[in-house]
Amino acid sequence: MSPFPSSASPTENWRHLRVTTQDGVATVTLARPEKLNALTFGAYADLRDLLAELARERSVRALVLAGEGRGFCSGGDVDEIIGATLAMDTAQLLDFNRMTGQVVRALRECPFPVIAAVHGVAAGAGAVLALAADFRVADPSAKFAFLFTRVGLSGGDMGAAYLLPRVVGLGHATRLLMLGDPVRAPEAERIGLISELAEEGGADERAAALARRLADGPALALAQTKALLTAELDMPMAAAVEMDAATQALLMHGEDYAEFHAAFTEKRPPRWQGR
Numbered sequence: 001m002s003p004f005p006s007s008a009s010p011t012e013n014w015r016h017l018r019v020t021t022q023d024g025v026a027t028v029t030l031a032r033p034e035k036l037n038a039l040t041f042g043a044y045a046d047l048r049d050l051l052a053e054l055a056r057e058r059s060v061r062a063l064v065l066a067g068e069g070r071g072f073c074s075g076g077d078v079d080e081i082i083g084a085t086l087a088m089d090t091a092q093l094l095d096f097n098r099m100t101g102q103v104v105r106a107l108r109e110c111p112f113p114v115i116a117a118v119h120g121v122a123a124g125a126g127a128v129l130a131l132a133a134d135f136r137v138a139d140p141s142a143k144f145a146f147l148f149t150r151v152g153l154s155g156g157d158m159g160a161a162y163l164l165p166r167v168v169g170l171g172h173a174t175r176l177l178m179l180g181d182p183v184r185a186p187e188a189e190r191i192g193l194i195s196e197l198a199e200e201g202g203a204d205e206r207a208a209a210l211a212r213r214l215a216d217g218p219a220l221a222l223a224q225t226k227a228l229l230t231a232e233l234d235m236p237m238a239a240a241v242e243m244d245a246a247t248q249a250l251l252m253h254g255e256d257y258a259e260f261h262a263a264f265t266e267k268r269p270p271r272w273q274g275r
Helices: 041-057 078-085 090-109 125-132 160-168 170-179 185-190 203-215 219-234 237-251 255-266
Strands: 017-022 025-030 062-067 114-118 121-123 135-138 143-145
Touching: 017 041, 025 041, 025 203, 041 078, 041 090, 062 125, 062 203, 090 125, 090 219, 114 125, 114 203, 121 125, 125 143, 125 160, 135 185, 135 203, 160 170, 219 237
Parallel strands: 025 062, 062 114, 114 135, 121 143
Antiparallel strands: 017 025
8 A cells, every 4th residue: 555645634533433543553443233233335435444544644553443232244235235235336336346346355454453352243245355454354253254155246246255265274264265154263273264362352452462462562573574464475486486586685684684683683672663
């Protein structure tokens, strides 16, 4: 994402999200607990635009995506989205589906780590939002379900057919996307869908601790690592190794690389600047 801002000023209030930022850590909360944080057209658009703004500001070094109430996110709102899409023409439907994909791209391309704090249900689009994060920290009661075929649509929604095989392997991804069966936290951890299994009720706290650790780290090195992980998914080995070499050569000119050497020599912790 480009760091160069336009003349538009940053958005102060987000209608469909609750956003807080403290010491380089942003917390974005889906806040429709009465609807299990079901997503609306506006929520998708806000997520897309918020991630772009945070990427341009360069003040955020880690982001936690969480859900308020009994669950993380139950997916698209059946009344407000599924009902509305039945009346749309093909061009409108393509615009909507492209927008949901833009949210996933924004999660993958923003220059800071994203941690999904999952409790209760993460279903449909909610499961894909968690999948698109760099880390998934979950309560033992968390439950993931890719429900798209259950409503008569392709399981490959919002990039799920691209991302899920790369996280859990083709066999597990085929089962999850075709059948739409729920995957509870113990199995999700076993197949690699969960990065960290927290104590019951502890996902938010553990996600915040991980975000703090990442935000206190070498931000530029982490951003480049995330960029390489995404870019190299489809590269041949020769191209990936060349991209690694170019990235390392650039970072070796960075202040953080010199700071590590100074800290090592002086036997003290590094003071990372993200430069």
